[in-house]
Amino acid sequence: MHIFVINSGSSSLKYQLFQWPHEQPLCRGLIERIGQAEGQLTHSALGPDGQERTLTRTEPIADHRAGLQQALDLLMDPEIGVIQSPNEVAVVGHRAVHGGEEFREPTLVTAAVKAKIRELFALAPLHNPANLLGMEVAEQLFPQARQVAVFDTAFHSTLPPRAYRFALPERLYTEHGLRAYGFHGTSHKFVCDEARRHLGRPEARVITVHLGNGCSMAATEAGRSVDTSMGFGPMNGLVMGTRAGDTDQAVIFHLVEQLGYSLAQVKELLNKESGMLGLTGHTDMRDVTRQLEAGDARARLAYDLYAYRIKKYLGAFLAALNGAEAIVFTGGVGENDARVRRLACENLDFLGIRLDEEQNQRRAPGLRDLSAPGARVPVLVIPTNEELEIARQCAGLVGC
C-alpha cells in the first residue's frame, strides 16, 4: 500500500510517497515560492531501474491547490509516474503545526479536527492555514484515502508544567490555554530517536537543534521532550528566516504606543519581516553566507546573533538536563551550514563540547559525528525526515 505525506508550509510544500510497510520512498518533491512570480517545483522519482530521476520546473504556482494538483499529476505521469490512480494511495498524512493541548497523538482528519485547526489559525498564522488547505485539497484529490494529521505540538505534550507554564495569572492558563506548546516536534522526535539508536542508549539525554526556515531546540530525556525554545506560537526562541525569536516584550509596547504600529503590523513585523531578513535583507541562509563572504558587516552580525542564541539555549538545556549524551543539528541550515555549527559550539570546551573542524566542514549524507577526539558530548548532524516520521505515525494509527 501507499502513504502520501504532505508537509505544507507558508510558501512551500514538501511531499513524499512511500510504499508501506517497506518505508520505501517512491518519489518526493519540493514546491517553493507558492504564490510568487517565480514558483519552483523539484520532483524526484524512483525509476524501474532503481535510479532516481529528478525534474525541475520554474513557473508561477498560484496556490497550494495548484501545487498539489501538479504533484498528483507527476505521481501519475506516464513517463516519471509511480502510480496509475489516486486510489492506490490508502493514507494521506499531513503535517499540522499547532494542535493546542488537544492533539497528542496522530489523528484522523474529521470536520471537528479541521475546525480545531482553524481555531488555532491566530496562533500559527504562517502554518495552520496552509496545513488545513492541504487537507481540504487532499480530500478532493484522494477521496478514498484516510487523511491523518500529525501535529508538531504532539511531541512536546510531555513537557512538565515548570517548562510549559508562563508566570501569568493562573486563569489565563486554565481558561484560555496560555502556555508553551512547542513546535517542530515531528523533526525533534525523528532525530532524537535516530541519535538514541546510534548511541545504543535509549535513556540518553539529547539536545536537538532544528534549524530550517523556522528554528527551535528541544531538551529530551529518554525520547521525551522536557523543554523547548518555542512557546505559545512558533515565534519565540531562536532567530529564524523571517521571525525574530526572543525579543523584549517592551519592544511591542514601544512599537504600538510610541511608533504608531497597529497590532496587525507588529504581528507582520515579528513573523515576516524580522530574523535574518530583518538583519540582512535575506531569508535564505545561502544568500546570507554569500553576503558574509563578500565582507558584509550586517551579515557577520546576523550570523553572530543567530549562533549566539543557539549557544544560550544549549547552556540552558544542558543545565535543565544536568548534561547530555548528544547534541544534534538538523534542518536545512543545521545539516548544511558548518559556520553556524562552529559559532554555536565554540568556547564550550568546559562543557565537554569540542568540534573537529575538518569533520564539521565535510559534506556527506546521513548521520555524522563532528566531535573532536576526547570531547565528552558528541555533536551529531542527523538529516531530518519529517515525512517519514509522519508516515510511520500514520501507519501506527491505521494499523498497517
Ligand SMILES: Nc1ncnc2c1ncn2[C@@H]1O[C@H](COP(=O)(O)OP(=O)(O)O)[C@@H](O)[C@H]1O
Ligand atoms: N547548503 C546550505 N547551506 C546553508 N543553508 C542551507 C543550505 N541548504 C539549505 N539551507 C537553508 O535551509 C533553510 C531551509 O531549511 P528547511 O529545513 O528546508 O526549512 P523548512 O522546512 O522550514 O522550509 C534555508 O534557509 C536554506 O538557506
Ligand SMILES: CC(=O)OP(=O)(O)O
Ligand atoms: C513551526 C515552524 O516554524 O515550522 P517551519 O520551520 O516549517 O516554518
Ligand SMILES: [Mg+2]
Ligand atoms: Mg521544515
